[in-house]
Amino acid sequence: MFARNCWYVAAEAAEVGQAPLGRLILGEAVVLYRTSQGRAVALEDRCCHKRAPLHRGRVTGDCIACGYHGFEFDPSGACVRVPGLDQVPAHTRVRSYPLVERYRYLWIWMGPAAEADPETIPDFxxxxxxxxxxxxxxxxxxxxxxxxxxxxxxxxxxxxxxxxxxxxxxxxxxxxxxxxxxxxxxxxxxxxxxxxxxxxxxxxxxxxxxxxxxxxxxxxxxxxxxxxxxxxxxxxxxxxxxxxxxxxxxxxxxxxxxxxxxxxxxxxxxxxxxxxxxxxxxxxxxxxxxxxxxxxxxxxxxxxxxxxxxxxxxxxxxxxxxxxxxxxxxxxx
Ligand code: FES
Ligand SMILES: [Fe+2]
CATH class of the missing domain: 3.90.380.10 (Naphthalene 1,2-dioxygenase Alpha Subunit; Chain A, domain 1)
Structure with a gap:
């Protein structure tokens, strides 16, 4: 059992680049990557299609594409492309986590996103x-x-x-x-x-x-x-x-x-x-x-x-x- 409503260090900022990084945090599989603009993103590391880990995929622009069948997810976790389909089925998404880059660390909030207040990140x-x-x-x-x-x-x-x-x-x-x-x-x-x-x-x-x-x-x-x-x-x-x-x-x-x-x-x-x-x-x-x-x-x-x-x-x-x-x-x- 872990406290969820608090900030944890997910990674050193320098650890995360365009190659997806899989990390287990509080027993949850999380994938970290940077968009083409350099913004760090944290998503559930479990594709909602067949549960392949997204960290085995690749980053395309702002999105991450699953390495198994190519579903693409944007930084909010919404699926924006399913290869072979004209339309993405409703509610196709993975969870996204609040992530803040500060003091050379990436800080992740594991509780409900609405409660994440960056002001409460420790002063490092x-x-x-x-x-x-x-x-x-x-x-x-x-x-x-x-x-x-x-x-x-x-x-x-x-x-x-x-x-x-x-x-x-x-x-x-x-x-x-x-x-x-x-x-x-x-x-x-x-x-x-x-x-x-x-x-x-x-x-x-x-x-x-x-x-x-x-x-x-x-x-x-x-x-x-x-x-x-x-x-x-x-x-x-x-x-x-x-x-x-x-x-x-x-x-x-x-x-x-x-x-x-x-x-x-x-x-x-x-x-x-x-x-x-x-x-x-x-x-x-x-x-x-x-x-x-x-x-x-x-x-x-x-x-x-x-x-x-x-x-x-x-x-x-x-x-x-x-x-x-x-x-x-x-x-x-
Ligand atoms: S498991 Fe990810 S696209 Fe199929
Ligand atoms: Fe010690």
Missing amino acids: HTNHDPAWAATGTRLPVAADYLLMVENLLDLSHVGFIHAGTIGSDDTGASIRWDSTAGRVVGVRASTDIDTPPHNRKQGFGPRCDQTKVMTFLPASHVQIDITTVERPGEGAAGEPRTMHIVLLNSMTPETATSCHYFWSSTRDFAIADESITRFFHEMTVRAFEEDRVMIEAQQRIISLAPDAPTVTVAGDLGGVQARRLVNRLIARG
């Missing part, structure tokens, strides 16, 4: 703002998307799973949670911790202070703002340096036990330095691969005994509140 402007550098990709994960949401809201795992990549043990961090206004916000503050390896690479001294603000935006987005500050007297001479990174994470459910994990690491310093962009990309790929391996293993164990008891501790509060918000959305229909 750092992914395309010229004052920021961004790098990211899509990671397929064979696990319930909410396991990844929990992972991102409980960063106590960083010192364990990511010890060699982005990790530093901050299990002594203070955490405050707030779940008003339809979102969950956690502030995780650590003082005088080992500087994470990637900050050391940027010349930071061995100890630092760090604040991570995790914001869960239902149903599937977690933004993490990370501010790292050198300890006074450490690192290079002069004022302690500060590094600001915003991690954008969108986990779009594919099925109940798999998801498309879209991530982007964005920063507001050294934005023109391609080597730093590459460094962040490779580091994040390595770190999230560590998460993927653990979470897929966790999913396999959960699937064996879904009702096995678990223990909830203080650090889990964000995940608990996130699930509560999602359940509320599902109940609202």
